Amino acid sequence: MQVVVVGLGYVGSVCSACLASRGHTVVGVDTSAFKVNCIERGESPIVEKGLGELISAARANGRLSATTEIAKAMPGADVVLVCVGTPSREDGSLNLDHVKRACAEVGSAIASTGKFTTVVMRSTMLPGSVLDELTPVIEQASGGKAGEKFGVAYNPEFLREGTAVDDFNNAEYTVIGAGCDRAGDALKALYDGVGGELMVTSIPIAEMLKYVNNSFHALKVAFANEVGRICKREHVDSHAVMKLMVRDTKLNLSPYYLSPGFAFGGSCLPKDVRAIVSRSRQHNLELPVIQNIIRSNDVHVEDAIHLIERFKQRKVGFLGLSFKAGTDDLRESPILRVIGTLVGKGYAVLLHDPNIDMERVLGANRRFVEDEVPYLPERLRADLREVVESSDVIVVGNRAPIYREIGSMMRDGQVVVDLVDGVKRESVVRGEYHGLAW
Ligand SMILES: NC(=O)c1ccc[n+]([C@@H]2O[C@H](COP(=O)([O-])OP(=O)(O)OC[C@H]3O[C@@H](n4cnc5c(N)ncnc54)[C@H](O)[C@@H]3O)[C@@H](O)[C@H]2O)c1
DSSP states (O other), X not given: OEEEEEOOSHHHHHHHHHHHHTTOEEEEEOSOHHXXXXXXXXXXXXXOTTXXXXXXXXXXXXXXXXXXXXXXXXXXOSEEEEOOOOOBOTTSOBOOHHHHHHHHHHHHHHHTOOSOEEEEEOSOOOTTIIIIIIHHHHHHHHTSOBTTTEEEEEOOOOOOTTSHHHHHHTOSEEEEEESSHHHHHHHHHHTTTOSSEEEEEOHHHHHHHHHHHHHHHHHHHHHHHHHHHHHHHTTOXXXXXXXXXXXXXXXXXXXXXXXXXXXXXXXXXXXXXXXXXXXXXXXXXXXXXXXXHHHHXXXXXXXXXXXXXXXXXXXXXXXXXXXSTTOOOOTTOHHHHXXXXXXXXXXXXXXXXXXXXXXXXXXXXXXXXHHHOTTHHHHBOSOHHHHHHTOSEEEEOSOOGGGTTGGGGOOTTOEEEESSSOSOGGGOOSSEEEESOO
């Protein structure tokens, strides 16, 4: 394919060389004459393992060239990859000025060619950037509509400096947020045979993914370093701890616990996080990530309360009381804090849980009910239908299978608030569905 790469920094120069080595014809563009001259001489403009060899080979076989002018590079382009910088402004917000300027120039060039060109943003940018801020720039400059005269796409860049060439060739997956089928098809052809599994999704999902990935990577580093700091005070070998921690690929390094849902609870997580936080305070240690986990969880519970109250309905039915389906353990179940708040405010609350039968609640759990949730026995109903029919807002608080199709019991005017992603959306044909964080 004929590819134009705008911006020959860390991302653009690696993309240019790797795509040229895959047989595409690449023209790189940069406002910096230094970088353009480097490429023209067959040298890498940046220090990156293996890149110099690729650029020199691609120059020699005529697959790679460079210019300072977008207009000169554009004739014949099938795909334009925009890889210019998106720096932070002083207040931390994202500066799209360079990308906008590049898009305006690309758009002007598209105006004078009859060819359908796919403009792909590779620079890191927040959701909404491509469709709300950059597409209008290209449309205005080209005089055409996205999806007709040109295509738009977002293709997040996951390369790590130092191993970028290897990351390009052995990527876990390549993600394409495609604005139209033609744009998606162009990128599928571009990445044919390289970049791991190809995942096509929407542009905002692809934009957000990049930030979620980088936030998670940053969180991992900060978390591991905090573990190191407390381990050192405890005279425990932090590397030995983390080596064992990462060996558990079922609960630790896995998709488990990584799906947006309701707050954590139960008899272990809150207690154990509190204990390690308390120990860190004894050491006068600042561990901002670990020390704020409970706060983050509390905010999530508060958010659930706000969402339920937003509907201004007084009759609320809660389905699922234990912190997870399939247990009758109510200790530290976060939904009880939501229920307690609404009961305290005088809401007419009814409750249902398939695993909780007051006659059978024994031992520690019984004492917990008597001390902490004395309102529970008189509000608990065995009949799910009774709770649904008597409520204007139905809150699903755990993923018991019997709540999955709860929509089929609902009538017009009712609202279901799903705190756990446990309700099949299609079952809600009457009334409204609202998810807590989706
Ligand atoms: N560096 C990385 O490892 C990495 C990884 C993933 C994503 N990203 C993202 O990719 C983007 C680019 O990062 P980078 O590190 O390659 O940046 P960089 O600063 O190294 O390169 C950007 C290049 O764009 C050029 N440029 C700016 N405006 C231009 C214009 N109008 N026309 C032509 N060229 C122009 C600059 O001269 C510069 O050479 C950023 O959004 C960054 O966040 C970077």
